[in-house]
Structure formats: structure tokens, C-alpha cells
Amino acid sequence: MNYVKEPKTIEKNSFEIITEELGDKKFDEKEGKVVKRVIHTTADFEYADILEIHEDAIESGIKALKNGCDIYADTGMVLSGINKRVLGELGGQVCNFVHDEDVVIEAKKREITRSMVAIEKAMNNKNIKIFAIGNAPTALFTLKEKIEKGMPKPDLIIGVPVGFVGAAESKEIIKDLGVPYIVTNGRKGGSTVAAAIVNALLYMI
Amino acid sequence: MNYVKEPKTIEKNSFEIITEELGDKKFDEKEGKVVKRVIHTTADFEYADILEIHEDAIESGIKALKNGCDIYADTGMVLSGINKRVLGELGGQVCNFVHDEDVVIEAKKREITRSMVAIEKAMNNKNIKIFAIGNAPTALFTLKEKIEKGMPKPDLIIGVPVGFVGAAESKEIIKDLGVPYIVTNGRKGGSTVAAAIVNALLYMI
Numbered sequence: 552m553n554y555v556k557e558p559k560t561i562e563k564n565s566f567e568i569i570t571e572e573l574g575d576k577k578f579d580e581k582e583g584k585v586v587k588r589v590i591h592t593t594a595d596f597e598y599a600d601i602l603e604i605h606e607d608a609i610e611s612g613i614k615a616l617k618n619g620c621d622i623y624a625d626t627g628m629v630l631s632g633i634n635k636r637v638l639g640e641l642g643g644q645v646c647n648f649v650h651d652e653d654v655v656i657e658a659k660k661r662e663i664t665r666s667m668v669a670i671e672k673a674m675n676n677k678n679i680k681i682f683a684i685g686n687a688p689t690a691l692f693t694l695k696e697k698i699e700k701g702m703p704k705p706d707l708i709i710g711v712p713v714g715f716v717g718a719a720e721s722k723e724i725i726k727d728l729g730v731p732y733i734v735t736n737g738r739k740g741g742s743t744v745a746a747a748i749v750n751a752l753l754y755m756i
Numbered sequence: 757m758n759y760v761k762e763p764k765t766i767e768k769n770s771f772e773i774i775t776e777e778l779g780d781k782k783f784d785e786k787e788g789k790v791v792k793r794v795i796h797t798t799a800d801f802e803y804a805d806i807l808e809i810h811e812d813a814i815e816s817g818i819k820a821l822k823n824g825c826d827i828y829a830d831t832g833m834v835l836s837g838i839n840k841r842v843l844g845e846l847g848g849q850v851c852n853f854v855h856d857e858d859v860v861i862e863a864k865k866r867e868i869t870r871s872m873v874a875i876e877k878a879m880n881n882k883n884i885k886i887f888a889i890g891n892a893p894t895a896l897f898t899l900k901e902k903i904e905k906g907m908p909k910p911d912l913i914i915g916v917p918v919g920f921v922g923a924a925e926s927k928e929i930i931k932d933l934g935v936p937y938i939v940t941n942g943r944k945g946g947s948t949v950a951a952a953i954v955n956a957l958l959y960m961i
Binding site for chain 2: 743
């Protein structure tokens, strides 16, 4: 059988097809790279319309990554999808605290979810400057609550939970925090989308 | 802020919304569970049209899982998304061999990709009965080549690579192997879709 086996060629051809099919839809160069990588990951052109990128988001994210910041991912799937080799070369790593023993104990003691305690732990970690939330609306709700209570603001929130209950709302309420954000308006998103956005930033550096 | 924090309630409400919005589209009970879990994972109703489930696929997959089979996942993201607790209770585990030292050495020696050697290794492992391929069209091409050369057939191929080069074609060519399959026709799919299909089967047991 004849098929393209070379990953770089597959990726190059894919981005050419995406650019062509986007047709008249124009983005500035850096926004376009985020949008196209998300479409590359989903084969879903609707993301060209529902991705909303705050004007400072890409610069703020890239600056943080260049400084070797860590990233908090809300699930193992997001963590798994981020290019840890490239991130590591910049001095950063991806963290997820949901299964940490201290988080489990604390959540039980305070009778709140582990996701909520994990977000608090991440916000107390000074090297975590980017939150990549692909699944849990409650992670975004908690981020908002804690920032409004005075916890240090991150440099970028990637807020792309997917779903039918709370997902769309959770993405709306992080837009007024004074924190640069990249969201997918509406129901769509997910772990692959969150990881694709982080990787798009990494590949611009 | 008031928001639903209880995962079981969120999931129940989500499936009710999905069922309502599917409207006139009817599936048999088990197929519907697969379709709805994929839509739950993607918020994309197009999957109701592009999921193709071979008539023996669900029964064959469930039987293999009940017998404690292992699953081969083509990437860490697919591996990460599968519910390993439920799978473990049945006696199974998820494997990915792409980073194994023996695979790396063998691929270099034979000058072929690690993905291809990893698939061969998986096919030689008698306890792997299900292949969950969410990313690599080359994994499906390799599966076809090896089965046609006489390697033992798995009980189920979940073939849902996403992409613009080779993905759609790779899903077509596994339909004539005499192996039950679940695919997404066309470009869409991905790690979250592959994991959702496996989880839908696990939750039916």
C-alpha cells in the first residue's frame, strides 16, 4: 500500500489544506496559528468561528513559556497531549494535582471536590502561570472565585471545557477577570483542543 | 456562584440533553450508547451521522473486555482517556508500545516507523484483542497489512484517526478485513473519541 508515512510531510500538507479551506476567513498571523492547529486536531472548521482569543493572550502566554513557566492541566489527557519535550527545553513542565495525596485528604476534610483543591494548590505554586482547562467547568468556576478573592492572577487561562452542563457558562465568566484568555465559545472544546492551543504557542517560540 | 458540582448529575443531565437534541435520529440501544458518549465527549452532533458500527462490533468488544483482554492505544492521550479503573476490574489494561526501548531499536534497525513496530508488537501479544486508534492512520494501514499477511485478527478495531491526510482513507481500508470495527467516516475523530468509544463499551458491562 502507498501512504504518506513521514509525519512532517503529513503535517505540512494538512496545514495547506486547512488554509485553503478556510478561504476568505483571515486571522492575524499568530491567531491563525492557534486556530489552524485546533482545526488540525479536530478536523472541525467550526473552531474558526468559536475560538475567542483575548488581544493579549498569545503574547502573554509566549512570554510566560519563554520564562520557563509551568502549566496546570485539569486532566491527564490534557497533560498527555502537551508537547513536553518542547516545553521542557524552555524549562517548564505540566502539572496535574487531582490525584495528589494532600489534595485527596484536604478535599475530604473540607468536603469539596478534588478539582477545586487542586486548582487552589496550583494557584499557590508560583511557577504555574498558565492554566489549560479542557474538561472541568468547575475548574474555571474555581479559578474565578479565587482570583476575585485576591489570589495571584495567572498569565493566561486556556478555557475550553466541552459539554452540555456548565461548559459554555464557565467560559463566559472568566472573560471579566483581567486575565488574558483563549476560549471556545459554546459547548465545544476538550482535552485535545486545550493541548493543541498550548502546542500552538510552544511552536511559535 | 451557583453551579452543578456533582459529576453524576452533570453526566445524567448531559445525556438527557443529547437524547432530546438527537430528536428523530434513532439507534438501537447499544449503538445509541456509543453514539451518545462520543457526542458527550465532543459536543458535536455530526458524530451521529459519521459513526459506523459494524453489526458485530459491540458484542465482540464487550465479550473480549469481559474476558479480561488488554487494549492497544496508539497514543498516550488515548491511553490516558480510557477508564482504567473499570477496565482493571475486568482484568484488562491499556498498552502503548511506541516508547518501548525494544521498539525504538527495532524501528531503527529496520528503518521503519516506531508506530509500525509497535503495532506488530501488539499483534504478537495474545492478550491484546482490541485496538483503539485515535491518531495514526499509519497504525490502521499497518494493521491491515499484517492481518492480510496472516497475523491473528483482533476482536475489535476502533479506528478513528482525525486528520486531513490519510485519515479518511485509513478508516475505509479496514472495513474488508473480516474484523468487527467502529469507525468515524471522513476526517473527524481523535483521541477523545477513541477513549469515549472504549468507555462506552466498558460502561455497558
